[in-house]
Amino acid sequence: MKKALLAAISMMAIGALAGPALADGELHIYNWGNYTNPDLIKKFEETYKVKVTMDDYDSNETMLSKVRAGNSGYDIVVPTDYTVQIMIGEGLLEKTEPSQMENFKNVRPEFVNVYWDDGRHYSVPWQFGTTTFTVNIAKYKGDINTLAILFDTPADLKGRINMLDDINSVMHAAERYLGIPRCGDDKANLKKLNDLLQKAKPDWRTFSYDTQAKMLSGDVDVTQDWNGDSFRIRQKLPTATYAWPKEGIEGWMDNVTVLKGAKNLENAKLFQNFIMDPKNAALISDFAGYDNGIKDSHQYAANPDWASSPEINIPKDAPTPEFVKPCSPEVVAIYNKIWTNLRK
Structure with a gap:
């Protein structure tokens, strides 16, 4: 307990020195069901003092219909590649410029200039x-x-x-x-x-x-x-x-994007940068079992059999x-x- 308290105090001190890392407020995420590691969300909440709420959907079409209707209340959605392209074309996403974020250096090169978001101006990899x-x-x-x-x-x-x-x-x-x-x-x-x-x-x-x-x-x-x-x-x-x-x-990649006019825009950007950290990307894969598009994340996988599994390796x-x-x-x-x- 004492060590945990000291660790928490240390994290707060580091956050204070980092400036932008000290956030607060809320973040509302709309993602596929059974797809988000609760430990990832907890870590984000504790790091940035942001309260995250989540709802889930079962298809790109369900998500897209809700977003098109307006006033969804969500900040972040996680569309598959082709849906990202559709949403950019319809002006539904914020241009958050992930390629300028600190952790973008960790994105695997083959997932930078992608057909749905060439150069990554709107989206970051979630899983593929x-x-x-x-x-x-x-x-x-x-x-x-x-x-x-x-x-x-x-x-x-x-x-x-x-x-x-x-x-x-x-x-x-x-x-x-x-x-x-x-x-x-x-x-x-x-x-x-x-x-x-x-x-x-x-x-x-x-x-x-x-x-x-x-x-x-x-x-x-x-x-x-x-x-x-x-x-x-x-x-x-x-x-x-x-x-x-x-x-x-069939190949695919799901991507974290921010909705146009998101109320919690800065917290949404923090989340995009957060999941491009290899340790955090590993938490995503630990839960759902997919690869994540972030370099060096495999070494942090909790399940030693995952990275070499026959489902992941073509x-x-x-x-x-x-x-x-x-x-x-x-x-x-x-x-x-x-x-x-x-x-x-």
Whole structure:
């Protein structure tokens, strides 16, 4: 207790010398569910004397709808790459200039000049990963590294599959299986896409983001999901195996951004800088299991098996993950019609 008190006093003294590190007030964060380490938030609160409140969402579309409606009350949101580009285009984000922040030097070079925010004027990395699917290989012994698992389902897995309730992940996976372009507007290809999804749907059990519960309860034997999520499933179900389908892999990065007109703008900027510290980035990955885009963070990981795990490290013979830019409004409209019909 005495050591803890002395440490706290020391931290306060250091903060006093640092000047800007002494903050106060509030910060309101809107992030994906089950995605934020409480220890990270506690550390930020104690470092800057800022009270953080959090709400969560289950899709970029849910978050974007709320933000577009206005007066959300949030300072920070955590959109995926393509959504960042959309939000910048619509004037929904503050230009916080992360590239000028103290900890920006820690961002991995490949994540500086990114298509969604070239040079990082609005966003900083939160976590990145891939989207394929996880199979319980105790229930299925065949080849899992193919999207045929989802779209030409083997007899052993029919009715045992959960798909993400995510229009883009489902659509783009089907396009990869068909060998047609992502976001293409060719009517013949869009018909092939619709036909494939309608054919596959009877072999699926559910559409849900609650992938861990689905797999761990035994409700399904396959779930479309993300690599960090699959890592967390495997900690409790050792036979859960993440697939690297030969037809292609979805890549993505979630990013911390600040909403235009954020009430707690300076605290939001502090948070952006805070998570670019390798020790803090490691806390993010410790909780959710994804890589984070910050140099030297792996050495601080609490789980020594995480950095070398098969979910995080892409096999040399697997396709390079593809980051898909936003589709045109015309294609989005057609996607929405296909999706609405699929979800009936």
